[in-house]
Amino acid sequence: MQLFSEFVMLVFGSLLAFLALTGRFMLPSGLAIWVALGALLVIWGVRVWVRRGQLASPAARALQWVRAVSLVVSGTVMIMLIWMPFSNAPVLLATVGAILALRGLAGAALATRLPGR
DSSP, rough: HHHHHHHHHHHHHHHHHHHHHOOOOOOOOOOHHHHHHHHHHHHHHHHHHHHTTTTTHHHHHHHHHHHHHHHHHHHHHHTTTTTTTTGGGHHHHHHHHHHHHHHHHHHHHTTTTTTTT
């Protein structure tokens, strides 16, 4: 199941980066949406980070570290969207997509190293 979730992140991140770089997206006009989404990602990442210490194997802790860092960085970039000019939005969204795609790759590699796999 963990390998599947990392594959979903890889596909989602790749799709987000593709849409951002080709300009085939439309940003919602409300700033509250971006702040809420960014804050949600940061909180989710911190929550994953806190739970990391409860895991026994080093591979599981490394996997949680990759997940936590990618969520916090993605959330921070999403929050930065409200202060940047609209012309920079595709670059920032492509950055978030690349971060999530790399998280999917790194997470899949680490998930295969988990005990019991």
